[in-house]
Amino acid sequence: MEFYNNFIRTFNDLPDHTTLLVHSLSGCLLHCYGCHNYDEIIANKPKLYKTEQDLYDYLDKSGFLFDAIMFSGGEFLIDKIDDIIQLLTRVRKCFDGKIIVTTCGAYPNKLKQLIELHLVDGIHIDMKLPYHALDIKEDKEIFQAVIGISPNQKLITHFLESINIVLQHNSPYDQVRTVKYPILDQAFFDEIEQYITDQKTYWDSQVAYYLNEFLTV
Numbered sequence: 724m725e726f727y728n729n730f731i732r733t734f735n736d737l738p739d740h741t742t743l744l745v746h747s748l749s750g751c752l753l754h755c756y757g758c759h760n761y762d763e764i765i766a767n768k769p770k771l772y773k774t775e776q777d778l779y780d781y782l783d784k785s786g787f788l789f790d791a792i793m794f795s796g797g798e799f800l801i802d803k804i805d806d807i808i809q810l811l812t813r814v815r816k817c818f819d820g821k822i823i824v825t826t827c828g829a830y831p832n833k834l835k836q837l838i839e840l841h842l843v844d845g846i847h848i849d850m851k852l853p854y855h856a857l858d859i860k861e862d863k864e865i866f867q868a869v870i871g872i873s874p875n876q877k878l879i880t881h882f883l884e885s886i887n888i889v890l891q892h893n894s895p896y897d898q899v900r901t902v903k904y905p906i907l908d909q910a911f912f913d914e915i916e917q918y919i920t921d922q923k924t925y926w927d928s929q930v931a932y933y934l935n936e937f938l939t940v
């Protein structure tokens with residue numbers, strides 16, 4: 724796996740933690756409205772990059788400065804599960820902080836495996852649209868405008884399954900997040916929040932939900 728050449732220190736991504744943010748350069752299956760990473764990380768893969776060994780060396784030397792590491796993308800889970808397991812197992816060995824993975828939710832089976840192997844402490848998952856209330860044919864234009872593709876029903880099922888896996892995981896380091904896309908009516912965000920509230924009640928889950936402002940860069 725290859726990573727964006729800058730490892731980034733953040734204070735906002737995980738409350739009360741100093742987090743090392745690592746972007747994989749493996750790409751993304753979506754092309755979301757206003758994606759901050761698309762041009763620099765996904766569409767045009769940088770010539771300079773860090774390797775897995777660079778990451779291990781960095782953690783050996785400077786890992787004590789952080790109490791969490793967050794793997795983002797692109798879509799971090801797009802790689803082969805064996806490669807992801809190998810990476811996170813090695814990070815677990817050399818880093819004492821929390822391991823956080825961000826995802827759009829397309830890979831529920833990979834999420835399950837990482838949870839079972841105790842290789843993630845928290846998952847930050849996006850719910851970009853009220854998937855449960857949309858129709859892949861009738862709402863094709865909405866999907867195109869927000870996530871940049873026309874999904875099949877299997878992908879929608881995977882998105883919803885992943886969200887429910889995270890709610891069930893119920894770790895204090897988990898989050899479900901929605902970007903308040905300016906092209907969507909408030910009713911979309913109300914529908915998403917209601918779904919999360921209902922599913923949290925179903926799973927008796929305390930996972931935090933955030934509606935984040937859309938930021939332009």
Ligand code: SF4
Binds near residue numbers: 751753755758
């Ligand atoms: S899932 Fe994330 S990285 Fe991929 S296109 Fe959407 S916002 Fe960008």
